[in-house]
Amino acid sequence: MARNKSALQAFVEQRWYHRPGLLGLLAPLEALFIAASRRRRQKKQSVEFDVPVVVVGNISVGGTGKTPVVKALVAHLRALGRNPGVVSRGYGRATTGVLMVENASTARQVGDEPLEIRRSCDVPTVVGEDRVAAVEFLLARAACDVVISDDGLQHYRLGRQFEIAVVDGSKGLGNGHCLPVGPLREPPHRLAEVDAVLISGAKSAISFVPAAATVFTYAVKPAKLVNVRSGEVRPVDWVAGFEKFTAIAGIGNPEKFFSTLTDLLPPEYPAFARRQFADHHQFTEADFRDLDRDTALLMTEKDSVKCVKFARDNWWYLAVDAVLDTRFYTLLGRVLSQPISD
CATH class of the missing domain: 3.40.50.300 (P-loop containing nucleotide triphosphate hydrolases)
Incomplete structure (x- = not known):
């Protein structure tokens, strides 16, 4: 992937x-x-x-x-x-x-x-x-x-x-x-x-x-979690409620996104899977073929706009605000x- x-x-x-x-x-x-x-x-x-x-x-x-x-x-x-x-x-x-x-x-x-x-x-x-x-x-x-x-x-x-x-x-x-x-x-x-x-x-x-x-x-502060498919909004601390999740990033500095997610989690939370793509990668459904359907997926808002048409119910993006x-x-x-x- x-x-x-x-x-x-x-x-x-x-x-x-x-x-x-x-x-x-x-x-x-x-x-x-x-x-x-x-x-x-x-x-x-x-x-x-x-x-x-x-x-x-x-x-x-x-x-x-x-x-x-x-x-x-x-x-x-x-x-x-x-x-x-x-x-x-x-x-x-x-x-x-x-x-x-x-x-x-x-x-x-x-x-x-x-x-x-x-x-x-x-x-x-x-x-x-x-x-x-x-x-x-x-x-x-x-x-x-x-x-x-x-x-x-x-x-x-x-x-x-x-x-x-x-x-x-x-x-x-x-x-x-x-x-x-x-x-x-x-x-x-x-x-x-x-x-x-x-x-x-x-x-x-x-x-x-x-x-x-x-x-x-x-x-740049995390603002909310948004469901890619439905648009449902949750507070950012809701991320700790996932039993496990995979994070993807197709942006210029993916480590910044991964670090932001880490900061939102309690110290005892198990390490999450990370998958990195080239900046501006044009996602297709094939990119997620090997992803366990029961595992939540977290992404950036920039990546989410390319995934709406084939998103699953447990795919979310993290919206951020510049202060x-x-x-x-x-x-x-x-x-x-x-x-x-x-």
Whole structure:
């Protein structure tokens, strides 16, 4: 069931989050990558809109936890009386072009994260490789007064009023190098240029984050257990009531999910089975053929949107909430209240 990384992939990722070692021989390619990124940023003429655009992105490859942040922003803006909409690339989808995400859409059509956002927040959501075209499509079809771009920090053609860079505190910025020597899409100094850096789960200072960066820490907390098939909701401590269960994760940092489940269980609870898949894995019923039907299955909300059609009665997902700093919201509100300059 689990999809193991190749030896090469495992080696590269190991070096990315430690000293570069042999990857240091690729420094000339890193220099070319940085130069190309700089030119791309300098050449792009951004397209502005009549409503503010908030970009939630990162400077590293892999998952950093952007989706809970996007969902928290949607809830916060609505509480203020705003009407947000969301655009996303729709990574991993089998379609191309600009599409409106509907509750009946599939992850294969629109991508798993946009589908999760649409279903969880009931917010107008559009996917498209061209973020400018996606915003135009969204504004033509929904009465939105603020747009949240899920990813797109490096999509410089998209004008924006507020930039957020999300950093996974457990992984940080790796070895601080750009691709292919390290995991970064842009050099660390880019974090000093965004409006806010949000760091989750950091137990100590994050290496390579510039001192000039505006940093806020935040927590991602378990919110509820939801039955994948029926939508039944249970409190998170209900997980300890399972006689046994198997946990699966097809996300960028599966260990974070497994650790969260462990923290919810009493010390005497027996170890649960863990099965790991590649990020954005398109689940099929065949992936669960060898799973004991009497054993409960726990997954992430992102994974659950791909399993609804064949889910069993004892399949559940753990919904989580990002709890953001009130000072961050104050900063965001101050920027969004300013008129958009021509």
